[in-house]
Amino acid sequence: MLSRSVARTLSSQSRLFSSSATRQTKVAVLGAGGGIGQPLSLLLKSDPLVTSLSLYDIRGAPGVAADVSHIDTASEVNGYAADQLDQALDGVKVVVIPAGVPRKPGMTRDDLFNTNASIVRDLATAVARVAPTAHILVISNPVNSTVPIVASTLDKAGVFDPAHLFGVTTLDVVRAARFLAGISNANPRDTPVTVIGGHSGATIVPLLSQSSYGKAVTGEAYEKIVHRIQFGGDEVVKAKDGAGSATLSMAYAGAKFTNALLRGLNGQKGVITPTFVKSPLFAAQGIDFFSSNVELGVNGVEKIHPIGPISAEEQKLLDACLPELKKNIEKGKAFVA
Ligand SMILES: NC(=O)C1=CN([C@@H]2O[C@H](COP(=O)(O)OP(=O)(O)OC[C@H]3O[C@@H](n4cnc5c(N)ncnc54)[C@H](O)[C@@H]3O)[C@@H](O)[C@H]2O)C=CC1
């Protein structure tokens, strides 16, 4: 039996650990049973910054949780069934949302709006109620509309904090680096590209001129790589031939962004990556969500960086992006209003 003084020491130690914000990061995945949700849960289980993983879906999450929970990393994993959303959200600091239907060939992301808008709204309503200070990472498409839907839903509930809401556009950044490396015979580690705007076709604006490798790409090669970055999602939808859209590369991108946010929340300085947030950059033109480089910190969004110098071609891309993005954002807001 433990002596009283040893028991007291152990209990004060456990209080010490549980009060440490950097050690206790509970992350929930809503849509954990899906094509993105499953590999994303796997990757988050491997992230040492995640101490507890809460997996929710209307189907299949307890099975995914049982499976992933056998992996020999320190975090604990729990799975929740359809009627256990509130339990799944209890005490979470970060909520990642890949719930919703994916595209089939011939569809645009906006064609998903009718189904996914209400899924995302209902999940955001639950987050507002159970975990109102959580950071929310939206993967569900159309991101240009689902992020404003989440914002308006939280706003209606009186808990919207713009520093805590992120549309995950990391897959565009991942693709841009990979495609640029491919045509430059370089390692993607050396070919990062800032991608701004939104997350669909013409609203995706890669700033190749800001990259030393990127500015060397001109003429037809430039047109081709821009098109490939903007329509990389279509490439996967076509290749999967009716079986859905990007899941594995998206899980990688989702885990990468979640890790960046957790590093920022834990106090690491200089964590900067593009993400779709409530932004002042084009607010004067009625576009109040925009993706640009954002510094992530202890409060979430720490600083929204300006887009910086861009080429004449990029200005044209931006001019094409803005009206479409504005429509997508307004559609999301109108859905909640
Ligand atoms: N932001 C981005 O870059 C990307 C976004 N996406 C989007 O991610 C979403 C998910 O894609 P996949 O995983 O391939 O689809 P999927 O159909 O394989 O999985 C979606 C999961 O969401 C679940 N779900 C549906 N309603 C739910 C609810 N109310 N609560 C909790 N879970 C719910 C389903 O049961 C399913 O397990 C799609 O909207 C897709 O367009 C996909 C790739 C990239």
Ligand SMILES: O=C([O-])CC(=O)C(=O)O
């Ligand atoms: O293309 C889709 O529908 C899924 C997606 O957002 C992407 O792969 O970028």
